[in-house]
Amino acid sequence: MGIMAEVKAKARLDIKRIVLPEGDEPRTVQAAAAIVREKLACPVLLGDPARVKETAARVGADISAIEIINPLDSQKAAEYAWTLYGLRKAKGVTEEQATRLVEDPMYYGIMMVKMGEADGLVSGAVHTTGDMLRPALQIIKTKPGNKVVSSSFLMDCPNKSLGHNGLLVYSDCVVVPCPTAEELAYIAISAAETARTLCGIEEPKVALLSFSTKGSAKHDLVTKVQEATRIAHELAPDLALDGEMQFDAALIPEIGASKAKGSAVAGHANVLIFPDLQAGNIGYKITQRVGGAEAYAVLQGLAKPCNDLSRGCSVEDIVTTVALTAVQAQSL
Ligand SMILES: CC(C)(COP(=O)(O)OP(=O)(O)OC[C@H]1O[C@@H](n2cnc3c(N)ncnc32)[C@H](O)[C@@H]1OP(=O)(O)O)[C@@H](O)C(=O)NCCC(=O)NCCS
Numbered sequence: 001m002g003i004m005a006e007v008k009a010k011a012r013l014d015i016k017r018i019v020l021p022e023g024d025e026p027r028t029v030q031a032a033a034a035i036v037r038e039k040l041a042c043p044v045l046l047g048d049p050a051r052v053k054e055t056a057a058r059v060g061a062d063i064s065a066i067e068i069i070n071p072l073d074s075q076k077a078a079e080y081a082w083t084l085y086g087l088r089k090a091k092g093v094t095e096e097q098a099t100r101l102v103e104d105p106m107y108y109g110i111m112m113v114k115m116g117e118a119d120g121l122v123s124g125a126v127h128t129t130g131d132m133l134r135p136a137l138q139i140i141k142t143k144p145g146n147k148v149v150s151s152s153f154l155m156d157c158p159n160k161s162l163g164h165n166g167l168l169v170y171s172d173c174v175v176v177p178c179p180t181a182e183e184l185a186y187i188a189i190s191a192a193e194t195a196r197t198l199c200g201i202e203e204p205k206v207a208l209l210s211f212s213t214k215g216s217a218k219h220d221l222v223t224k225v226q227e228a229t230r231i232a233h234e235l236a237p238d239l240a241l242d243g244e245m246q247f248d249a250a251l252i253p254e255i256g257a258s259k260a261k262g263s264a265v266a267g268h269a270n271v272l273i274f275p276d277l278q279a280g281n282i283g284y285k286i287t288q289r290v291g292g293a294e295a296y297a298v299l300q301g302l303a304k305p306c307n308d309l310s311r312g313c314s315v316e317d318i319v320t321t322v323a324l325t326a327v328q329a330q331s332l
Helices: 003-013 026-037 049-059 077-091 095-101 105-114 129-140 181-199 220-235 247-251 253-259 277-289 315-330
Strands: 017-020 042-046 067-069 120-123 150-156 167-171 205-209 240-245 271-273 294-300 306-308
Touching: 003 150, 003 181, 003 294, 003 315, 017 026, 017 105, 017 315, 026 042, 026 049, 026 315, 042 105, 049 067, 077 095, 077 105, 077 129, 105 120, 105 129, 120 129, 120 315, 129 306, 150 181, 150 277, 167 181, 167 277, 181 205, 181 220, 181 271, 181 294, 181 315, 205 220, 205 247, 220 240, 247 253, 247 271, 277 294, 294 306, 294 315, 306 315
Parallel strands: 017 042, 017 120, 042 067, 120 306, 167 271, 205 240, 205 271
Antiparallel strands: 150 167, 150 294
């Protein structure tokens, strides 16, 4: 069974309520209908019900069983606005601003998740990553014990000898442009948790990547990865984690054995931590476009799961992201 078939099977075991703020967007409406058909989650569409239904009729999607909430005339809006005001007044948000913000489906959806009225949120068919991430960071915040929200890509590679039966977790490829050593340590620990939750990798092997393996090169950039490895060991002493190491030393057993003797991770890593966003984002695209891997993105480290789509996403991309979000919500 491929990774997404496994994720979908898990999602069906405990149905979660996932809010879709872009409720009148055609692909989102089609995806919501498919999610119900496949029994993956209970989707909630936000928007003007007349427009949502008009879109559904136009694209031939059956949304008769799906709840639609209009943030502009919701009975919960006042409560959400008051809570949002309480959360953000120290940052300068006034009561009037909070009232206006919850009329925006993105903020309304984030507030539903915050208040426990949805288990997770998926958006991004229209909005940018920042449009969703900023309110999620401000309102939902990080999981207890974590300081950094980041992302992982689940890379399903054609070469099944790599990682966990061809599955590799890459992190961070979306969120933190230039992490400090401490932030990199938190990213590594979150990625290991993602590997367990979404990929069924019971014993993640985490490699912190660099252009140097075990001191083969000297540079401030290498020192940062060494420091991140030390901090991550302190934060998660039981996790199989090692660094700094080169990509090939992390993945290829013979190279790992020769360049990082005695490492429990080198040559067998299934979670790869990139030193910054440029490396991570470029790395996942190379694996996808040149290496022929399927790539699935999730955010990690948030107190409740919210996930982003690419604006070029397909209906199936939305369906799979909702399934991933539902499985993340099951683990809380
Ligand atoms: C994530 C991102 C949107 C944050 O935006 P920002 O405008 O810089 O946000 P701010 O620095 O004003 O922070 C907003 C809040 O989020 C918090 N925050 C920001 N990044 C965070 C992170 N990675 N983890 C946890 N909290 C974070 C801040 O502490 C702040 O909290 P506060 O308002 O309660 O004090 C920004 O880092 C970003 O644009 N990242 C790259 C995204 C991108 O373009 N990726 C490529 C897509 S493929």
